[in-house]
Amino acid sequence: MNETLNEIKKILNDANVDEANVKARIILREVGNLSVEDMLLQKEVQNKDEVLNFARKLAETKAPIQYLLGYANFMGEKFIVNSSTLIPRDETEILVNCALDKINKLKEKKQDTINILDIGTGSGCIACMIAKNAPEAEVLGVDVSSDALQVALENAQKLDLIKRVVYRKSDIFSAIRGSEKFDVVVSNPPYIKEEDYKNLDIEVREFEPKSALFAKDDGLEFYKKIIKNAAKYVNYDGYIAFECAKGQAGSICILLERNGFLVTDVIKDLAGIDRVVAARMILVSDEVDYTFV
Ligand SMILES: C[S@@+](CC[C@H](N)C(=O)[O-])C[C@H]1O[C@@H](n2cnc3c(N)ncnc32)[C@H](O)[C@@H]1O
Missing domain, CATH: 1.10.8 (Helicase, Ruva Protein; domain 3)
Structure with a gap:
């Protein structure tokens, strides 16, 4: 030994x-x-x-090893992380691959540039890995945390992606202009129920940013806020894809279908948990009825 x-x-x-x-x-x-x-x-x-x-x-x-190292491995790349950013999790690769699959579908329709929005970009791991694997993708990553955005920018620079990955401070869609529309919106938002705080590993609880973890309304707060306004920002026939926690996929599907989307995928992780939900925008924005969210 x-x-x-x-x-x-x-x-x-x-x-x-x-x-x-x-x-x-x-x-x-x-x-x-x-x-x-x-x-x-x-x-x-x-x-x-x-x-x-x-x-x-x-x-x-x-402390989590990744914070002490200053980086986390994600999809074969080293992402800079610090106490302002969530440590990228392996299961988030499912969301990235789902987005890449949707980009391929849009490419088949001969679209040259595919505009992506990553809400709650954190370290920028999703934004960067989409851009790295899809040369036609132009990605805007948004977050409320300026410190996280600084890390995300460093990651995009390190991976030589700054021509196609940009970041902006935004509370969900608050800094997205009305004229900006996206072909694919992705998000791994905070989704842990506040009452589950005590069940979390101490490493997560004590060290990872709370603003990246917790959400009100049974953990559904951010899905509701995003889906409620998504029709304004997702192109017709474009997609939205979320990572979620155990037990949330069903509610997210209902929200999506009430707000102009057709659910296309519910993808399980290796533990058999419904981890990613994706949906296609099937209505033009004027047709959407917001009364249900
Ligand atoms: C679960 S983390 C995901 C980080 C990264 N995308 C990943 O997958 O590793 C959620 C992120 O959402 C950000 N966030 C929290 N509230 C937000 C809001 N109102 N608008 C935009 N981003 C927000 C947090 O700062 C955090 O970076």
């Missing part, structure tokens, strides 16, 4: 850090620069002091 791995595990276990084994291997990989193969071959790190100091910092702060 790798000696440094054992030492990291001891530091983390002594401090009662959750999932010490998994985190010890992440530290070896990310700080010690060991590949999975290196670990299987029980290779030793070249920077043992740095690795152990990192483990001690984790043991002391119990």
